[in-house]
Amino acid sequence: MMDTRALLVAAALLGVVVRASPTGGSNGSLPLVLWHGMGDSCCNPLSMGAIKKMVEEEIPGIYVLSLKIGKTVIEDTENGFFMDVNQQVSVVCEQLTQDPQFRGGYNAMGFSQGGQFLRAVAQRCPSPPMKNLISVGGQHQGVFGLPRCPGENSAICDFIRKKLTSGAYTDLVQKHLVQAQYWHDPLNEELYRTHSLFLADINQERAVNESYKKNLQALNKFVLVKFLQDTVVDPVDSEWFGFFKAGQAVETETLQESDLYREDRLGLAVMDKAGKLVFLTSDGDHLQFNRAWFTAKLLPYLR
Ligand SMILES: *[C@@H]1O[C@H](CO)[C@@H](O)[C@H](O)[C@H]1NC(C)=O
Numbered sequence: 001m002m003d004t005r006a007l008l009v010a011a012a013l014l015g016v017v018v019r020a021s022p023t024g025g026s027n028g029s030l031p032l033v034l035w036h037g038m039g040d041s042c043c044n045p046l047s048m049g050a051i052k053k054m055v056e057e058e059i060p061g062i063y064v065l066s067l068k069i070g071k072t073v074i075e076d077t078e079n080g081f082f083m084d085v086n087q088q089v090s091v092v093c094e095q096l097t098q099d100p101q102f103r104g105g106y107n108a109m110g111f112s113q114g115g116q117f118l119r120a121v122a123q124r125c126p127s128p129p130m131k132n133l134i135s136v137g138g139q140h141q142g143v144f145g146l147p148r149c150p151g152e153n154s155a156i157c158d159f160i161r162k163k164l165t166s167g168a169y170t171d172l173v174q175k176h177l178v179q180a181q182y183w184h185d186p187l188n189e190e191l192y193r194t195h196s197l198f199l200a201d202i203n204q205e206r207a208v209n210e211s212y213k214k215n216l217q218a219l220n221k222f223v224l225v226k227f228l229q230d231t232v233v234d235p236v237d238s239e240w241f242g243f244f245k246a247g248q249a250v251e252t253e254t255l256q257e258s259d260l261y262r263e264d265r266l267g268l269a270v271m272d273k274a275g276k277l278v279f280l281t282s283d284g285d286h287l288q289f290n291r292a293w294f295t296a297k298l299l300p301y302l303r
Pocket residue numbers: 025026027028029030031061062063101
């Protein structure tokens with residue numbers, strides 16, 4: 001049997017950093033689940049791949065799962081445009097339930113639309129328990145516009161834009177277009193409320209599902225990052241749960257001014273008062289941040 005000193009020497013030789021374990025596991029930190037944004041995939045070395053690597057460097061020994069929806073990276077990217085979101089959320093729930101790595105709980109970080117999708121996981125899938133949820137540029141009140149498409153799929157985006165304007169709330173478009181499922185038309189709130197298959201459901205627009213409230217409130221922290229120069233998300237207020245006031249598309253209201261909060265249909269008011277909601281900004285365009293910002297602002301929620 002190796003004694004502790006020998007272990008430390010071996011670790012030093014291997015360049016491993018040995019840290020005290022804050023939560024009592026072999027290496028302490030909870031596993032992390034990442035969900036990529038539109039036009040991106042689990043494993044792009046310039047985006048999710050780089051984030052995964054960075055987290056692994058900063059928190060040695062951490063288990064990081066970057067979600068891949070589908071069998072291949074190409075399928076994963078396509079599913080970000082065309083696969084029913086409710087189905088994606090249940091696929092992810094199933095995967096997390098079956099992976100023994102997550103049995104003791106996990107933290108989650110979603111990028112752009114991955115932010116609201118992981119919130120749905122928190123609300124619908126209480127086991128294994130999500131501890132901290134970090135939404136990086138997520139659109140929690142949806143979008144009304146698709147001004148710019150991230151990634152290289154501008155042809156796909158043109159197609160989607162056309163579908164959204166011609167009938168975002170028809171069943172056919174709802175079922176087959178991811179962005180339609182968080183399309184929020186403030187000029188047609190009633191249509192949105194009754195026909196949005198995904199966002200109106202998780203935002204308790206039709207009815208209050210008490211288990212959604214209870215599950216979301218079980219989070220330790222819900223961190224919401226807004227990009228101050230965002231040219232992709234319209235309106236950018238959605239990244240902090242704000243949106244256009246109903247009936248027009250100019251004036252916005254904050255989460256705290258909304259009925260969702262005032263009637264506390266989702267438990268966010270209670271969470272806010274308990275200090276569980278953390279509102280952060282990044283001074284850049286959509287998903288633009290550097291390592292220093294990430295390390296200072298987000299890593300503390302992953303340790
Ligand atoms: C500790 O590190 C190992 C190896 O990377 C990993 O499999 C395990 O899940 C980690 N434990 C925790 C509690 O994160």
